[in-house]
Structures are given as structure tokens and as C-alpha cells.
Amino acid sequence: CSPMGKAGLLRHYKEDWPFVEVKTGSELSTGRYNLAFLETPMLHWPDSLMTYLKEEQILFSSDGFGAHMASSEHFDDRLPAFPLPYARQLKKYYANILMPFGALITQLFAKIAQLGLTFKIIAPDHGLIYRRNIDWVLAAYQKWAAGIPEPKALVIYDTMWHSTELLAHEFLQGLTDAGVEAQLHHLRRTHPSDIITEVLDAGLLLFGSPTLNNQMFPTMGEFLTYLKGLAPKNKAAAAFGSFGWSGQAVGLITKELEAMKLKVVHEGFKVKYIPEAGELAAARALGEKLARENLK
Numbered sequence: 001c002s003p004m005g006k007a008g009l010l011r012h013y014k015e016d017w018p019f020v021e022v023k024t025g026s027e028l029s030t031g032r033y034n035l036a037f038l039e040t041p042m043l044h045w046p047d048s049l050m051t052y053l054k055e056e057q058i059l060f061s062s063d064g065f066g067a068h069m070a071s072s073e074h075f076d077d078r079l080p081a082f083p084l085p086y087a088r089q090l091k092k093y094y095a096n097i098l099m100p101f102g103a104l105i106t107q108l109f110a111k112i113a114q115l116g117l118t119f120k121i122i123a124p125d126h127g128l129i130y131r132r133n134i135d136w137v138l139a140a141y142q143k144w145a146a147g148i149p150e151p152k153a154l155v156i157y158d159t160m161w162h163s164t165e166l167l168a169h170e171f172l173q174g175l176t177d178a179g180v181e182a183q184l185h186h187l188r189r190t191h192p193s194d195i196i197t198e199v200l201d202a203g204l205l206l207f208g209s210p211t212l213n214n215q216m217f218p219t220m221g222e223f224l225t226y227l228k229g230l231a232p233k234n235k236a237a238a239a240f241g242s243f244g245w246s247g248q249a250v251g252l253i254t255k256e257l258e259a260m261k262l263k264v265v266h267e268g269f270k271v272k273y274i275p276e277a278g279e280l281a282a283a284r285a286l287g288e289k290l291a292r293e294n295l296k
């Protein structure tokens, strides 16, 4: 294991087993096979380590290239549904586990190129073992790690009595008017991990919340806390919402977006109580404008 792995195992099991510590460049012979090691700290734990079985060109990739999907089949070429439903799982895993570490993944690819490693099998800790779709999974990771967004926008919102929802639908319509891919996500109808999967390659995020007791709606607070930890990059963002008298939600969301270093592209769109026709039209026009200005 890696030196950090040894420290972790000692902490958990309090047993001084005969550990063999390895680092990047270390090699170990089992007699018939030779193993080479590649430390990959923070992908996605500090002790992470990949192992390369030279003779068979197998990469045991730890948490890299994994997915949270169990199957009675172990190999990608044995699963009839591959790759479409699996592609979704691969993306979901990357978005929810590895999104903060894109720069490290890009460095890992550089290291693999530098060492001249080629793979016949990639065997992650989670999900299927790749035998046929190796180039496909490597290309997907390279694209996500580069963090270049698609022309795609999300409207993520919650509502008590549908006023914020009316605005959300107008923003969605405006985004569609601009010809970009647009998705609507109600925070209590789509699981946060599924919304994050869509956030991964979106270039524009619009957040809608009513004001409740001088705050944003609690589900929005929860989602933004989760999103902040995943350190999203290269995204434009703005907030909107309905309020009754003090209307803090939009400002509080905007502060969170700034704290995440997202590109805030509007000061916030607020409507008192139920939006009127002119306000609905303004939301639609703003959605179209933001999409045209911020998505390519």
C-alpha cells in the first residue's frame, strides 16, 4: 500500500501487519507477474494508489473510472446494456465523487503518457471491469477533467406556492428560445446527486428560491452546500425567486455563487408575490439573453 494507506490501516485496525510500502515508480515481483505502482493522492482519498500489472497490461485503477453499479456480469463486454445506462452511472460517479479533482486527473493522464502505459483491461474498485470500451472511458474522463462546458443550462429551483416555479418555467422557455439544451430540476423531485450529474457539463446554472423567514428555501441551502464542496468550475450562474416583503433569498444565493467563484452573470431577478405577465415575459427574455451571452 501507499505510505498514507499504511497510516490509515494502522489507524483502523491497530495491527502491525507486514506492510510493504510502495510509491510511484516502485515495482514488485510476484514471480510470474510484475506490478508497478502509481500514487494518485486525492483520487479520491489521500492514500489512493493504482497498480499496473505489466505482463497483462491491466490497470487496477482504484476509484478512477468506477461507477456505483452492481451487475451479475463483471466485464463491460458481457453487459448487453453497455454503454448507455452505464455511461450515465459513470458520469454520476465522476460528478459526485471526482468533480473537485479535474486538475489531478489531467495530471494523471500526463503521467500515464509519460510512462507510456497502455491498457488491455481497466479494473476499478467499483462497477464493471473494462475490456472493450477502454478508449471510451478514458476519453470521457479526459473531457470531464478538462471541464469545458456544453451549451447546456439548468434551472434548479424549489417553491412553496408556485410563484418561483412560474418564473422557473419562463427561464426554461427563454433558454430554449436561445437554442441551448435546457433542463428544469425541482429540488424535491430530482435527487441532488442526479442534478449534480447534469451540473458537470452545464455552462449556465439558474437557481430559484422563495424567501422563507428571511432565508433561502432550506432545500436550496442544502443543495448549494453540496455543490460548493464539489468545487464546480467554468460555469455562469444567477439567482431568481419570489418573495413577500424582505426578499433575502436571491441575494443569499448570489453570495453563495460568488463564494464558489462561479461567474455571476446577473444581480438576481426578484418578483414580489405572484409574477405578473410583464414579469414573466422579462424572466423569459433574461433566460434567452443569459444563454446567448454565456453559452457557446
Ligand SMILES: Cc1cc2nc3c(=O)[nH]c(=O)nc-3n(C[C@H](O)[C@H](O)[C@H](O)COP(=O)(O)O)c2cc1C
Residues within 6 Å of the ligand: 158, 159, 160, 161, 162, 163, 164, 165, 209, 210, 211, 212, 213, 214, 215, 242, 243, 244, 245, 246, 247, 248, 272, 273, 274
Ligand atoms: C412561513 C413563511 C415565511 C415567509 N417568510 C418570508 C420572509 O421572511 N420574507 C419575505 O420576503 N417573504 C416571506 N414569505 C413570503 C414568500 O416568500 C412569498 O409568499 C413568495 O411569493 C412565495 O413564493 P413561492 O410561491 O415560490 O413559494 C414567507 C412565506 C411563508 C409561508
